[in-house]
Amino acid sequence: MNNWQAEVDVLVAGAGACGLIAALRAAEQGASVAVLEKLDRFAGNTTLSCGSIPAAGTRLQREAGIQDSANTMIADMERVAGEHEAPHLTRMLATRSGEVVDWLNQYCEVQMKLYTNYKHVGHTIPRLHTQPTGRGIELVEALARAAQRDGIEVVFSNPISRLIADEHGAVIGAEVSSGKQRYSIRAKKTILATNGYGANAAMLREFCPEIADAQYFGATGSEGEAIEWGRQLGAKLGNIGAYQSHASVAYPHGELLTWSAAEKGAFYVNRSGRRFGNENLGYSGFGALVMAQGNVAYAIYDSRIRDYVAHYQDTYRVLVEQGGAKEAATVEELAALHGIDAEALRETIERYNAAARGEQADEFGRSAFGMAPLQAPFVVTRVNAGLFHTQGGLMVDAQGRVLREDGHAIGNLFAGGGAAAGVSGRAGGAGYVSGNGLLAAAVLGYVAGETAGREIART
């Protein structure tokens, strides 16, 4: 017999985008909801992110005259991710993305803008929606305000330590730690929104050893508990070796040199002044290539690209202000800024510019060159690659129900965001399409909260 100290309709583990959205949607269906958060404040991956959520068929797209459809978005995601274990989630996430972003905007009063001047990695149509400053903390703060408005309690420093199941394996509540105390909370439905396992070195070694030694730029709370709890209940894992890395974290600033610079014409060289891959691969797939150069690389671009990107992206503007984009009048001066081989860099720029002008094929197969050919004054940013978040987790159905190995749902248990199987390929970093992380957090949170709330309303 459990000694329950509290009772709620829907218990949500984790106060990131997924958890807060799940809570809001469940409460909208009439359920009583509590959100338990491990950390002492909002500090999950969503707060660190750029807050960009891809969505097809939104009001903002229509107002900007952009034609988009779920089918086009599905085709984009499938092309980059290749075959994987959760194609049903790709379809569901794309199909419901527009509805969810409109709901965030209207019901949750999240201020959003659509990037119309960038398509972003993997997308053939502008569909990345973000907050005015491009910082995910704004998304969390807006969701927190909506939760407060709707009477949803968010309890900090109260991590869930284990799930409690009945004799049939259905989840009926959870054990929570609060300082040295432990208590049990009974719930009709439990939603796991605890993100992935990027901060858990042992799990990284088990599931994606090739990135286990990379610098981790994600949140400390992503320790993979949901995967452990799911395993104990016989849950199936999906796409467990997939992750998002980023090839372009400015060194030593730690700010992102957004991939928009590459999209607009930047290329990357190693210390020898040589390129080592096709930048059109995108920031996640390119991450492994930077790692292979000893995790040191240099983005080479020019002042036009710097000024263009700085005009649209606050985070990059901060990097420029911090001196993270150094300008030089000549190739020799540019090379000298970081001790790059000047002669090799000159040859590299000439070959790259010739490809950008269409005079010869690019040596790495790059086909889109943005504003290139590059011209003086040139700009250089030193970067390294790192792990941002993992993309594998508990296999869920299209309503967010956690599935067992045999395909049946575990009673009353839902998962979303980084805790659930991602849609970024089966393994590795190359299948990540821009925004796949928050897409899964927002849309799976929404459908899990909706399903949990509706099932409770029916009983």
Ligand SMILES: Cc1cc2nc3c(=O)[nH]c(=O)nc-3n(C[C@H](O)[C@H](O)[C@H](O)COP(=O)(O)OP(=O)(O)OC[C@H]3O[C@@H](n4cnc5c(N)ncnc54)[C@H](O)[C@@H]3O)c2cc1C
């Ligand atoms: C620098 C950076 C930039 C990024 N930019 C983007 C972007 O622009 N677009 C995009 O799509 N993705 C982006 N991502 C990825 C994105 O941040 C994540 O995919 C997304 O935020 C995951 O949301 P979530 O709600 O699942 O997890 P989180 O936001 O991490 O929330 C999970 C919460 O659960 C809590 N928790 C963990 N364990 C427990 C427990 N046992 N009990 C209770 N609570 C617990 C955590 O402390 C955390 O607060 C970025 C990531 C990084 C690092």
